[in-house]
Amino acid sequence: ELKVEQNPLFLSMQEGKNYTIYCNYSTTSDRLYWYRQDPGKSLESLFVLLSNGAVKQEGRLMASLDTKARLSTLHITAAVHDLSATYFCAVDGGTSYGKLTFGQGTILTVHP
Amino acid sequence: SAVISQKPSRDICQRGTSLTIQCQVDSQVTMMFWYRQQPGQSLTLIATANQGSEATYESGFVIDKFPISRPNLTFSTLTVSNMSPEDSSIYLCSVERTVNTEAFFGQGTRLTVV
Numbered sequence: 001e002l003k004v005e006q007n008p009l010f011l012s013m014q015e016g017k018n019y020t021i022y023c024n025y026s027t028t029s030d031r032l033y034w035y036r037q038d039p040g041k042s043l044e045s046l047f048v049l050l051s052n053g054a055v056k057q058e059g060r061l062m063a064s065l066d067t068k069a070r071l072s073t074l075h076i077t078a079a080v081h082d083l084s085a086t087y088f089c090a091v092d093g094g095t096s097y098g099k100l101t102f103g104q105g106t107i108l109t110v111h112p
Numbered sequence: 113s114a115v116i117s118q119k120p121s122r123d124i125c126q127r128g129t130s131l132t133i134q135c136q137v138d139s140q141v142t143m144m145f146w147y148r149q150q151p152g153q154s155l156t157l158i159a160t161a162n163q164g165s166e167a168t169y170e171s172g173f174v175i176d177k178f179p180i181s182r183p184n185l186t187f188s189t190l191t192v193s194n195m196s197p198e199d200s201s202i203y204l205c206s207v208e209r210t211v212n213t214e215a216f217f218g219q220g221t222r223l224t225v226v
Binding site: 033035040041042043045048088090092097098099100101102103104105 | 143145147154155156157160202204206207208214215216217218219220222
């Protein structure tokens with residue numbers, strides 16, 4: 001059974017600081033997603049990582065994937081208040097694409 | 113990106129009743145997925161809906177409680193049957209159109225059972 005674990009689950013940051021969210025998963029997968037969810041909203045796709053060593057960046061967020069270590073990271077650079085949200089990683093580990101197993105989510109709060 | 117429309121966006125229902133949630137995609141997709149997000153929790157896959165065949169349910173979810181229809185390649189419904197307060201959740205549909213593309217989510221249906 002595929003398991004996905006995120007840490008930390010809660011992250012309180014000051015504006016301007018850097019931090020990393022970690023996502024570990026238990027079985028081989030060639031597809032990992034990062035999503036953002038604002039309160040009461042659906043999921044916003046941030047990144048899709050498809051291969052070992054993949055790195056993608058968008059604004060203050062950068063995601064990477066190490067398939068050998070079964071680890072993905074979401075790095076936040078110079079945090080701003082607008083980044084406050086819940087961040088989920090999800091791994092596509094099924095026999096058919098699209099069946100996602102989600103991590104627990106990381107609730108990020110950025111303080112002035 | 114795929115455009116996914118879910119209806120209703122929210123509802124408050126009496127226990128013992130049923131609610132059908134609709135998911136419409138702007139283009140044909142092979143598989144559609146239904147997820148549940150209980151309050152303060154992560155997302156859990158309920159079932160995979162394939163056109164022309166029975167839905168495939170994940171462990172802990174049964175067809176009698178969550179019947180699914182998939183009449184064509186752009187539409188699916190999820191019914192939450194005989195509801196209890198424990199069914200209060202956000203229900204989301206998702207599609208992945210082709211290999212090597214993203215998995216997109218609908219806006220979600222926020223269900224409250226009283």
